[in-house]
Amino acid sequence: MIQDFDIQAFVSATLREDLGSGVDVTSEAVIPAEARFNAVMVTRDPITVAGLEIAAAFFRHLDSAATVELLVKEGARVAPRTALMRIAGQARALLTAERSALNTVQHLSGIATMTSLYVDRIAGTGAVLLDTRKTLPGLRLLEKYATRTGGAQNHRMGLWDAAMIKDNHVAIAGDVAEAVRRARAAGIAEIIVEVDRTDQIEPALLAGATRLLLDNMPPAMLREALALIEDRVPTEASGGVSLDTIRDIAETGVNFISVGRLTQSAPAADIGLDFALA
Template sequence: LGDLTSIAVVPENAPGPARFVARAGGVIAGTAAATETFAQVDPTVCVTWSVTDGATVDDGAELGRVEGLARSLLVAERTALNLLTHCSGVASLTRRFVDAVAGTSARIRDTRKTLPGLRALEKAAVRAGGGFNHRESLSDAVLIKDNHLAHLPVRDAVEQARARWPGRVVEVECDSLDQVAEAKAVGPDLVLLDNMTPAEVTEAVAVLGGALPVEVSGGVTLETVRAYAEAGADFVSVGAITHSAPVLDIALDLL
């Protein structure tokens, strides 16, 4: 039946120019997804953006305008805003983590802890916020985690991965300093230190002695991320920037 409300109260050919307005400051992402939403509803709708993904905006900033029939705009409004506000929320939270480690060599990375169906959009939003992407999928690189190590030691796991997938990045998760030493001996491309404290990361970095890049993951917050960066992490992966980012408040106001 379609949009019952708009069909009932909005004239069929009524024009509906509208504008996107930020109701809070943050970083914008998801503009292409919002544009495509309107196109799927009505190909005659025209969306013009005043900002690009990655732009920092203030509360009250006009982000773009939409031209088309009012009914079409109202049908697409909520889905377009859902995508735009969520992606902008991811970008905004990512930027806060990036800013928190400014002046260090650490880079903020995402994880595969994404919302179902939104991984590509969320990872693009992470990039818009100044972060970096980890694996898009299991086929992108080898990441040997604790469950993989349940039946074989670090050395065997790394050697088997190298033999099966030559040329691929091989990363190994380490939960203890003993495993860190094992990893150093066999030489994966990088080491993932999982659920360690900043003090433990400092010890692990000392064990490695610069032999391998270090990634830190597990419960990292805005309050602790700088301590991990200063402990020697080259990468800090944060699941929260995708699975728990609050939306950025954005409205679509008809003119």
């Protein structure tokens, strides 16, 4: 489902964090060993669904015989009070897995939901929404999966798959053109260059930049920059992008818009696990 992501390793590590070297003392003390549990996972918010398969893996990890039925598809946009999943199995096991499963689907659905709002806001402009590397350590593959589920495309997955020359790189290299030349000399195929002034555009292009990231430019300045670039390379707008500003940015004709808050600031979706009669 998620390339290069080991779901079982993630589930094991997360449960180990929650259980420590012991057990779920509450469930062990309160719930009879033979007790069964039937429940429905329900959203209280309107959401774009992401992470159900991973949530299901938590329940199956602790009760391999559990019955887990996914009631909606990944990426579905659903209304409040929609049932997402139905589970049945050993009560102790399912209650032990509950919090980790909910944390995961709440977080990923929150990201996917915010992403879908941004995607809707720029519909019809031709601009493509991108995420960034502003992800929680250890959760990048999951969070970037959630942005894809919400309708965005992934920017760089890490520091290895493209060069992105930013202001500090330029400061140390001496100027934009020298920084780009060094990246080209290193054999890097994709060289993204962040510029925050229009006088940096031509030197970056002449040196061999393959994409320009137009940083913190208001729409009028973006239009000026795009006129100078003349479609020679793809363009990306970034910095200060919100739901209130993204439409105006997209209508300048920029190719991509990257938004850090998709992963950095998305609120968790309100999703719960409700006891149900068998």
